[in-house]
Amino acid sequence: MEKLGEELIATLQVGPWRISFDLPAVAVGVGVTLVLTALALWLRRGLPRDPEGPLSKRASFVAAVHETAETQLVAGFEQPLRQRLLPLIAVLFFYTLFCNWVGILPVPYIVSPTQNLNIPMSLAIMVYVLAHYYGLRTRGVRLHLRSYLQPHPALLPMNVVGDMGRTLSHGFRLFGNILGGAILTTLVPTLLARVVYFIPAALFFGVLLDGFFGIFVGTIQALVFALLASAYINLAVSS
Amino acid sequence: MDISGADLITVARYLAAGLCMGIGAVGPAIGQGLAAAHALDGMARQPEMENSLLRTMIVGQAIAESTGIYSLVVAIILIFVAG
Numbered sequence: 441m442e443k444l445g446e447e448l449i450a451t452l453q454v455g456p457w458r459i460s461f462d463l464p465a466v467a468v469g470v471g472v473t474l475v476l477t478a479l480a481l482w483l484r485r486g487l488p489r490d491p492e493g494p495l496s497k498r499a500s501f502v503a504a505v506h507e508t509a510e511t512q513l514v515a516g517f518e519q520p521l522r523q524r525l526l527p528l529i530a531v532l533f534f535y536t537l538f539c540n541w542v543g544i545l546p547v548p549y550i551v552s553p554t555q556n557l558n559i560p561m562s563l564a565i566m567v568y569v570l571a572h573y574y575g576l577r578t579r580g581v582r583l584h585l586r587s588y589l590q591p592h593p594a595l596l597p598m599n600v601v602g603d604m605g606r607t608l609s610h611g612f613r614l615f616g617n618i619l620g621g622a623i624l625t626t627l628v629p630t631l632l633a634r635v636v637y638f639i640p641a642a643l644f645f646g647v648l649l650d651g652f653f654g655i656f657v658g659t660i661q662a663l664v665f666a667l668l669a670s671a672y673i674n675l676a677v678s679s
Numbered sequence: 680m681d682i683s684g685a686d687l688i689t690v691a692r693y694l695a696a697g698l699c700m701g702i703g704a705v706g707p708a709i710g711q712g713l714a715a716a717h718a719l720d721g722m723a724r725q726p727e728m729e730n731s732l733l734r735t736m737i738v739g740q741a742i743a744e745s746t747g748i749y750s751l752v753v754a755i756i757l758i759f760v761a762g
Contacts, residue, residue: 609745616752667737668741
């Protein structure tokens with residue numbers, strides 16, 4: 441319990457601004473990126489040289505993942521954009537998935553980077569900027585700006601505020617779910633150990649909650665994050 | 680035992696966080712249950728639509744969850760940040 445408030449924070453003074461880094465979150469975030477990159481390189485080495493040859497195990501795994509990602513994550517897009525956005529949405533999914541999963545390791549200072557608000561929120565803001573970029577590109581400036589006047593020009597402030605609130609809740613959703621899970625997995629075993637004085641029961645509940653919040657909720661929330669990113673970009677490019 | 684103003688503020692913070700989380704969890708729970716019930720209804724009627732129904736249900740439940748997440752954030756701020 442005492443570990444919850446304790447954080448390793450490095451600060452950097454740049455002129456009048458003070459920039460703070462949450463060191464464990466940054467380190468684990470970078471570590472997840474490195475692990476994903478190594479995994480991708482390892483999988484690519486398994487691809488056969490000639491496309492007509494028999495599929496290796498790794499190649500069929502990659503094909504299955506690609507097929508599932510294309511039919512589940514970016515199903516709403518028209519064809520040229522679907523190919524373009526598949527890597528982005530798939531990376532968002534796998535990055536948040538591994539970030540959520542890494543939190544179940546019972547190692548001090550290895551926490552889910554997604555339980556620091558800055559990381560989900562920067563991903564959400566990236567999706568917001570990309571949605572506008574693709575909206576401007578596919579519909580043109582006039583049509584894109586006019587979509588804010590739908591269904592009536594008087595609703596312009598509502599549309600703008602709703603757009604930003606959507607992004608805010610997009611980031612808060614991932615952050616809240618993962619942080620809530622992390623707090624519960626710390627809180628419930630601690631309270632149990634103090635109330636029933638029976639350490640195995642507390643440990644059992646700790647492992648159970650860790651698995652539930654880490655694996656189950658982590659997977660669902662990564663899927664939701666990627667699906668919502670896909671839906672928000674789709675909303676900006678359609679009609 | 681002396682009870683000062685700071686103690687009362689601490690009591691109020693914890694009480695408010697508990698109430699915030701407890702009441703704030705009711706709405707999303709009802710909404711997610713309704714979404715799951717109707718998705719199951721649709722799946723029973725059209726089993727071939729199961730994939731798309733499941734995906735839409737999860738996204739809808741995630742949106743319905745927003746208000747619960749807001750109350751969680753407020754409760755966390757009350758406990759760890761405020762005061």
